[in-house]
Amino acid sequence: MNKVTDADSAVADITDGSTLAVGGFGLCGIPTVLIRALHRGRATDLRVVSNNCGTDGHGLGVLLADHRISRVTASYVGENKEFARQYLSGELEVELIPQGTLAERLRAGGCGIPAFYTPAGVGTQIADGGLPWRFAPDGSVAVASPPKERRDFRGREHILETAITTDVALVRAARGDTHGNLVFHRSARNFNPLAAMAATVTVAEVEELVEPGALDPDEIHLPGIFVQRIVPLTPDQAGDKTIEKATVRD
Template sequence: MSVDKVVARAADAIADIARGSSLGVGGFGLCGVPGVLIDALLARGTGELRVVSNNCGVDDGGLGLLLRRGLISRMTSSYVGENKEFARQYLSGELEVELVPQGTLAERLRAGGSGIPAFYTPAGVGTPIADGGLAWRYGADGSVAVASPPRETRTFDGREYLLEEAIRTDFALVRAAVGDRQGNLRFHASARNFNPLVAMAGRVTVAEVEELVEPGELGPDEIHLPGVFVQRVVPVRAGDPAAGKRVERRTVRARQEGTVGHGSDT
């Protein structure tokens, strides 16, 4: 029996995300960000969200839209990036932030989706990550109000490792290039960096898809994430402003007059 997981409206797909929910969000920079689902969550105004994502978008895009509205209370991420509001809220004590090495964050999500409660890693050994005391939240006076705890360490084959716990979230929002009605997904290029891992770690995963196909149209080798990890599929409507793809920072060199061919801007 075929299971159709398609939800026509993004607003309906995220309607049960409650205040204070933990939320995994896919994307890398502004690549592969589920903008339609974020826009629906912004319109709903659900606050006190505890978000896990590689980064927090930019000031006027991606997760930065939720942050600017004060809807995020805690971020677990590996990169502050171009978001000045992220830094401002963290340093002023408005936002709790757990910064995690990028590879460790990816593995914590993968472990959560694979049923592995924790794992040992050499990343962070001999640093404040292992020792604890990193500022997760500042007080209004600049003091450390919430500090990271010390990690359990253990030696394997003469090398020290520290224990990292897996991440599971109440919900996960991801974006895929192609998805079928059963939730099987294919991602494009760098959008594959964190989206599959975030989807695995979510107890309820909602995927917005740029192209919706019928079951069987995606070949087995084309599927990057099987539908068992996805509960809802939202087709992206053509022309939806929230579905646009932005460049985080566009850098071009100055045009050189009279140059053509390889290496030129013409």
């Protein structure tokens, strides 16, 4: 039941072409220690599912900079100029999905639901197809999204979205026990639990590791059944958090 290991060992079996679900939002709640450990390894051609792809030099941005990611499923490009450059130049395939749909596709994958209908995206290229997934070097569209299956419910059109599952998930939690039960802090709770549920193997870096029984069952956001490996962070690692865009008063 003890799932504790170190970061390098936790990601050592991630191979070329692996699919990864990565938690966090912007730079909030991202598994920076695990991403750096993955960067120290050799795995490439990674297919990443994440709300965004970090920023230049931070989070998933370090893997992007070394061209270790070949495909991204995300909600937005964010503050990452290299992400935008690789996408527009045809070096990177990108599937952009409405944020709520991305969250629900991950949740569905974790719950064993193969697909669901949603009104989000109706009347746009999300539903009709033709959204650029990959550009050609000359700027034309090399790969475009296909049209979605449609169905009316109570007189309103919906489109069919399929669940997302991945080989591995990398997530970050504020607290966790050695059995893998996790607690997330505020905004870090948005995509981390969903990413963890959707993967075959979930690796969680934990800012504060406690013994089993120390967490009140009512405060656990993700039960240990979804988590296979736990990486405890040092105080310096836990406190090393970058602000994506600092906003201060005059």
